Amino acid sequence: MVMAAAGLLAASIVVFAPLAMAGWHITRNRVLFFSTIFFIILAAAVHILPYAPSLSRLVSSFHSTISSLVLSSSSSPSSNLGCLHSLYAINFFDDSDDEEKIRWAWTRKRSAAISACKFRELHREEALEFLSGTWIVVAGDSQARYFLLSLLELLLEDPAPLRSQLFKFHSDFSHTLEDEHLRVDFFWAPYAANLTSKLLELQHSGNGSGSSARSRSPDVIIAGAGLWHMLHVSDPSDYGASLRDLAAAARSLRAPHLFWLNLPVLVPGLLNTAAKREKMTAPLLSRYDEELGRSNLTLPGGDFRVLDVKEVSSLCGRGCTGDGMHYASAVYGALVQIMLQTLVLIRTSS
Known part of the structure; x- marks a missing residue:
């Protein structure tokens, strides 16, 4: 770098000194002028060309530095993770009374902070490429089953043939996309205690040996339970105790x-x-929510990130539910995209 700078200085002296001389004599001697110009070209070539590789590296280094600064200011790990707090800035809209025609989008009236996050709904090919090689487990009650249906509607061109299998009464479900090496499992687990048993089972299978998918832990687990407990047990304290057991089981998984x-x-x-x-x-639901908050199951004290069904269903409103507890596909579709965007942000911040 020092030699390149010295060469550039020497070349500048050689170029500009004769040029000044040529200007002084131009009106007196045209032959001298053109001779000087020829000399300048030769001298510049002799002095600068040996340093061309170093100069090229210098320019490249400068460009890389500027590019790094721009990237760090626009997509640094801290700014990416900060975008997680803005994922629920969404709107729902519809043109009819049919709840299945309700659509959603990240809000158009964004603050500067939200606009900088550049959320974008992933389409089928993008989602398949992003999730290639992934083992996804969805476990829980009917809410989890509807979530999985929306995920399959995104990943498959025609999920209709699988819908009847997915909604068999209280049954498990499995599907593999061979080309993408993408596996999706659903486990019917309507109580938190069922989820604890399933996580321990997955941990045991993940400690095994062999080349099958079952010889490793899932890459993504989406779980949820509580509706059945509210209906059939109606005991918030018992629910909280089962969530704490689940939190302990989650800590034993391999991240x-x-x-x-x-x-x-x-x-x-x-x-x-x-x-x-x-x-x-509503009062019992509030007490169940309080037990979740005290259980250390979810961040910041636990290992689960909340996919906020309460928030999204509230944004959609009572017009999005026909039975008072299950919502239009747009609600679960939004939650699927929020999950995917969360994974994108985490990956780009690591």
């Missing part, structure tokens, strides 16, 4: 990405049985 589907907004007037209307009340 997959863990997501928790919390309870949705319930609309008592739309619940379709007398037992649900009697037991699944």
Whole structure:
């Protein structure tokens, strides 16, 4: 670098000194002028060409430094992770009374901070490429099953043939996309205690040997339970104890990405049985939410990131539910995209 600078200085002296002389004599001797110009060209070539590689590296280094500064200011790990707090800035809209025609989008009226995050819904090919080689486990109650349906609707060109298999009464489900080496499993686990057993089972299988998918832990786990407990047990303290057991089981896993589907907004007037209307009340729901907060299951004290069904269902409103507890596909579709965007932000920040 020092030699390149010295060479450039010497070349400048050789170039500009004769040029000044040529200007002084131009009106007196044209032959001298053109001779001087020829000399300047030769001298510049002799002095500068040996340092061309170093100068090229100098320019390249400068460009790389500027590029790094621009990238760090626009997509640094801290700014990427900060975008996680803005993922729920979404709107729902529809053109009819049909809840299946409801659509969603990240809000158009964004603050500068949200606009800088540049959230963008992943389409099928992008999602398949991003999730290639991934083992995804979805476990829990009916909310988890609807979440998985929305994920399959994104990943598959025609998920209809699998819908009947997915919604078999209280059944598990598995599907593999061979070309992408992408595996999706669903485990029916309506109680938190069921989820604890399933996580311990997955941990045991992940400690095995062999080349099959079962010889490793899942890469992503999405879990959620509580609706059945509200209806059939109706004991917030018992629910909290089972969540703490689940939190302990999660700590034994080999660090997959863990997501928790919390309870949705319930609309008592739309619940379709007398037992649900009697037991699944707003005060009881509030106590269940409090138990989740005290359980250390979710961040910052636990290992699960919340996929906020309550927030998204609230944004969509009571017009998005027909039975008071399950919501339009747009709600679960939004949650799928929020999960994917979370994984994108985490990956680009690591």
